[in-house]
Amino acid sequence: AQKVTQAQTEISVVEKEDVTLDCVYETRDTTYYLFWYKQPPSGELVFLIRRNSFDEQNEISGRYSWNFQKSTSSFNFTITASQVVDSAVYFCALSEAGNNDMRFGAGTRLTVKP
Amino acid sequence: DAGVIQSPRHEVTEMGQEVTLRCKPISGHNSLFWYRQTMMRGLELLIYFNNNVPIDDSGMPEDRFSAKMPNASFSTLKIQPSEPRDSAVYFCASSPDRDVIQPQHFGDGTRLSIL
Numbered sequence: 408a409q410k411v412t413q414a415q416t417e418i419s420v421v422e423k424e425d426v427t428l429d430c431v432y433e434t435r436d437t438t439y440y441l442f443w444y445k446q447p448p449s450g451e452l453v454f455l456i457r458r459n460s461f462d463e464q465n466e467i468s469g470r471y472s473w474n475f476q477k478s479t480s481s482f483n484f485t486i487t488a489s490q491v492v493d494s495a496v497y498f499c500a501l502s503e504a505g506n507n508d509m510r511f512g513a514g515t516r517l518t519v520k521p
Numbered sequence: 522d523a524g525v526i527q528s529p530r531h532e533v534t535e536m537g538q539e540v541t542l543r544c545k546p547i548s549g550h551n552s553l554f555w556y557r558q559t560m561m562r563g564l565e566l567l568i569y570f571n572n573n574v575p576i577d578d579s580g581m582p583e584d585r586f587s588a589k590m591p592n593a594s595f596s597t598l599k600i601q602p603s604e605p606r607d608s609a610v611y612f613c614a615s616s617p618d619r620d621v622i623q624p625q626h627f628g629d630g631t632r633l634s635i636l
Contacts, residue, residue, distance in 0.1 A: 440622040442624060444627075449629075450610065450629065450630055450632075451627060451628075451629045451630065452612065452614075452627035452630075453627075454624045454625070454626065454627075457622075457623075457624050459622075498564065502622045504622065508566055508569070508577060509554075509566065509625060510566075511563060511564040512563075513563050514563065514564075
């Protein structure tokens with residue numbers, strides 16, 4: 408069965424610090440997809456990135472970067488030079504191929520203080 | 522393009538009442554999902570549809586919950602009768618293609634409070 412673990416319940420940093428949010432997943436499938444979503448205080452869920460299991464290249468988008476390592480079943484998310492607007496709950500999620508049942512981790516609440 | 526539209530944004534009602542949550546997916550999206558978010562259980566998938574047909578409703582907690590998708594642009598999630606433990610934020614999401622896993626786009630959610 409698919410499972411996503413976000414061990415960090417809450418993280419608090421000061422603005423401009425770098426922060427990494429951990430995500431560890433479990434699946435028996437060889438083809439699967441990993442996602443990160445952001446839930447700001449306003450409550451909506453915002454898609455950030457999708458990565459399939461055959462693409463282990465790291466991705467960078469502005470201050471955001473993602474490190475996918477199949478050897479450790481991890482898909483970690485780093486925010487560089489964090490800003491107050493980055494404060495949100497961040498969810499990692501997993502879907503197995505042919506199965507739209509996207510399983511979410513419990514989320515990590517990030518607070519960035521000015 | 523308009524995103525996923527959910528209504529109402531907030532609902533407060535007394536236990537025992539029927540509650541109907543509504544969702545309009547993004548035009549052209551073939552899959553529609555209903556999720557429930559609570560502090561205790563996080564985000565849970567309740568049911569999803571593909572081309573208006575329910576594919577997996579194993580997440581629906583009880584017979585009090587039902588969902589329909591009468592056409593490609595509208596879905597409802599109904600709770601009858603409602604109970605205080607149903608209080609949660611209910612999200613609807615849609616995605617364009619079932620065969621290739623695409624990101625799901627979420628609505629703003631309905632915050633439901635059952636008194």
